[in-house]
Amino acid sequence: MSERVAVRKTYKLFIGGKFPRSESGRSYLVQSSNVSLASRKDARDAVVAARAAVKGWAGATAYNRGQILYRAAEMLEGRREQFVALGIPGDEVDAAVDRWVWYAGWADKLAQVYGGANPVAGPYFNISAPEPTGVVAVVAPERPALLGLVSVIAPAIVTGNTVVVAASPSEPLAAVTLAEVLATSDLPGGVVNILTGAITETAPTLAAHMDVNAIDLTGVTDASLATDLEVKAAENLKRVLRPASGAADWFADPGLARMTALLETKTVWHPKGV
Amino acid sequence: MTATTTSARSELSELGRSETALRTFLHGLPGVDQVGAEQRAAQLGTRSIKTTAKAQAIDLAIRMVDLTTLEGADTPGKVRALAAKALRPDPADPSCPHVGAVCVYPAMVPYVAEVLRGSGVHLASVATAFPSGQAPLEIKLADTRAAVAAGADEIDMVINRGAFLAGRYKEVYDEIVATKEASGDAHLKVILETGELATYDNVRRASWLAMLAGGDFIKTSTGKVPVAATMPVTLVMLEAVRDFRAATGRQVGVKPAGGIKTTKDAIKYLVMVNETVGPDWLDPDWFRFGASSLLNDLLMQRTKLTTGTYSGPDYFTLD
Numbered sequence A: 001m002s003e004r005v006a007v008r009k010t011y012k013l014f015i016g017g018k019f020p021r022s023e024s025g026r027s028y029l030v031q032s033s034n035v036s037l038a039s040r041k042d043a044r045d046a047v048v049a050a051r052a053a054v055k056g057w058a059g060a061t062a063y064n065r066g067q068i069l070y071r072a073a074e075m076l077e078g079r080r081e082q083f084v085a086l087g088i089p090g091d092e093v094d095a096a097v098d099r100w101v102w103y104a105g106w107a108d109k110l111a112q113v114y115g116g117a118n119p120v121a122g123p124y125f126n127i128s129a130p131e132p133t134g135v136v137a138v139v140a141p142e143r144p145a146l147l148g149l150v151s152v153i154a155p156a157i158v159t160g161n162t163v164v165v166a167a168s169p170s171e172p173l174a175a176v177t178l179a180e181v182l183a184t185s186d187l188p189g190g191v192v193n194i195l196t197g198a199i200t201e202t203a204p205t206l207a208a209h210m211d212v213n214a215i216d217l218t219g220v221t222d223a224s225l226a227t228d229l230e231v232k233a234a235e236n237l238k239r240v241l242r243p244a245s246g247a248a249d250w251f252a253d254p255g256l257a258r259m260t261a262l263l264e265t266k267t268v269w270h271p272k273g274v
Numbered sequence B: 001m002t003a004t005t006t007s008a009r010s011e012l013s014e015l016g017r018s019e020t021a022l023r024t025f026l027h028g029l030p031g032v033d034q035v036g037a038e039q040r041a042a043q044l045g046t047r048s049i050k051t052t053a054k055a056q057a058i059d060l061a062i063r064m065v066d067l068t069t070l071e072g073a074d075t076p077g078k079v080r081a082l083a084a085k086a087l088r089p090d091p092a093d094p095s096c097p098h099v100g101a102v103c104v105y106p107a108m109v110p111y112v113a114e115v116l117r118g119s120g121v122h123l124a125s126v127a128t129a130f131p132s133g134q135a136p137l138e139i140k141l142a143d144t145r146a147a148v149a150a151g152a153d154e155i156d157m158v159i160n161r162g163a164f165l166a167g168r169y170k171e172v173y174d175e176i177v178a179t180k181e182a183s184g185d186a187h188l189k190v191i192l193e194t195g196e197l198a199t200y201d202n203v204r205r206a207s208w209l210a211m212l213a214g215g216d217f218i219k220t221s222t223g224k225v226p227v228a229a230t231m232p233v234t235l236v237m238l239e240a241v242r243d244f245r246a247a248t249g250r251q252v253g254v255k256p257a258g259g260i261k262t263t264k265d266a267i268k269y270l271v272m273v274n275e276t277v278g279p280d281w282l283d284p285d286w287f288r289f290g291a292s293s294l295l296n297d298l299l300m301q302r303t304k305l306t307t308g309t310y311s312g313p314d315y316f317t318l319d
Helices: A039-060 A061-076 A080-085 A090-106 A108-113 A145-157 A174-182 A199-208 A223-234 B004-019 B019-028 B034-044 B051-064 B077-087 B106-116 B137-149 B161-165 B171-185 B200-214 B230-250 B263-276 B294-308
Strands: A027-030 A034-038 A125-133 A135-139 A162-166 A192-195 A212-214 A239-241 A263-271 B065-068 B100-105 B121-125 B154-158 B189-190 B217-219 B254-257 B289-293
Touching: A034 A174, A034 B217, A039 A125, A039 A135, A039 A162, A039 A192, A061 A080, A061 A090, A061 A145, A061 A174, A080 A090, A080 A174, A090 A145, A108 A125, A135 A145, A145 A162, A162 A199, A174 A192, A192 B019, A192 B189, A199 A223, A212 B171, A263 B171, B004 B171, B004 B230, B019 B171, B019 B200, B034 B230, B034 B263, B051 B065, B051 B263, B051 B294, B065 B077, B065 B294, B077 B100, B077 B106, B100 B106, B106 B121, B106 B137, B121 B137, B121 B189, B137 B154, B137 B171, B154 B171, B154 B217, B161 B171, B161 B200, B171 B189, B171 B200, B200 B217, B200 B230, B217 B230, B230 B254, B230 B263, B263 B294, B289 B294
Parallel strands: A135 A162, A135 A212, A162 A192, A212 A239, B065 B100, B065 B289, B100 B121, B121 B154, B154 B189, B189 B217, B217 B254
Antiparallel strands: A027 A034, A125 A263
């Protein structure tokens, strides 16, 4: 009998819950695997998918979002060996699962902590509640490949935003594998969209796109590119999360800042009963 | 179908006199090769139109849009807003052309006419008991006259599909002739409602019937049934207008309506027009898109080409 030939995987993009190749047909080699090289049209398609997903995801109950994120953590745990085989250290995978669960827990708690009743001198209630911003573009940190990625995606989507992520160009395999985790965890298609390839190609398109509401520049290491992106983002007043000045410790307690940076506050008044 | 002699022309005009002659002629039309038509349409959809050609196509498509609202919930305010949008689709860019026409129900015509007067944008009104066409002839004609009297210069009529499918071609023919007469100077667009005609052969027959009866335009659909305009159906209709012009010398326009939502779709149609009937039809007088959401996508793509950044639906009116 002839020897079995292993089936090799092409690492594709993750857009709208599907795994398409790049519209441009391009790919590049990482760890001797072919990875799609996303073009600006892929970025546009991803934004369209993310926009379409906003209504359903932001409209889902916080409890439901939390359950779905928890399910994603379960699936991530189940694929631990696969991530280790890609070269991700075991403790980083564990930290990523824990990070995901931690954010999942915040889904139905953040509104209590971050919203509230405002004291007013009148016969009505005045209540502030956090609301998702909409479509968030994220430039993921170069490393750690998995923990860094989870730490930027989870806080954005837990509150009801949808994201288009430009994954680490040098370590995209973990990002595509994470996409496979998310695709099998009841997360509606389009809530998370992942583009692999050159940041310099996808990020400016996302920063200038008028249908993107916020941009997280965490993974931008080049200061002039960061400035350029921020200038582009100013056109439609995107919320901008600037890259950290020093080296970030991704294993440390992340705090609420990443979640709250991507929220808007809705304040309503309501008459008191007779 | 290439005979251009005067005798052929008068023969065709005689067809409407008898049911038998009409039936013999329509059933004598060559059958449509379904697989061939679908493949041809799919093939024409693969052309890549970029940069300056794309910019030109987008502007042409905008000029061809029949901006349509045909809802029970239409109000004078809503149709006025739509008419204002038709005049200046992109308020931020004065170089953006106006659309071809606004298409509304007869009751809404007076409100649109106020806004469009003297602008060059046509005012189309559906008539003849749109969308089903299931009403007595007098009512259909009264509907048509009322729309014209209110200021419509284009009438979108529906054919009597019940009679057509039952094979009573003369009845359909006579209704179109009567409606054409009732429309007076207004252009008559004949809606075939291809989604209800079941076969491409029927589409071809209905196209010829509508043209023989004097229709100025043939239109695919009302937009009120699940299957609206498709590429192959429009291809069959384009072939019909091409052959009709060859036979009679009279040019008839085509209007696909319903389901065309993106710039990409619109450009595919334009490619098909150019390849099937040639540039004579690449003009708002001879080809129109019945659409509403298409316009916003055209505007977004136009903005992308002029500014270089992708735009979003937040920056264009919802209608």
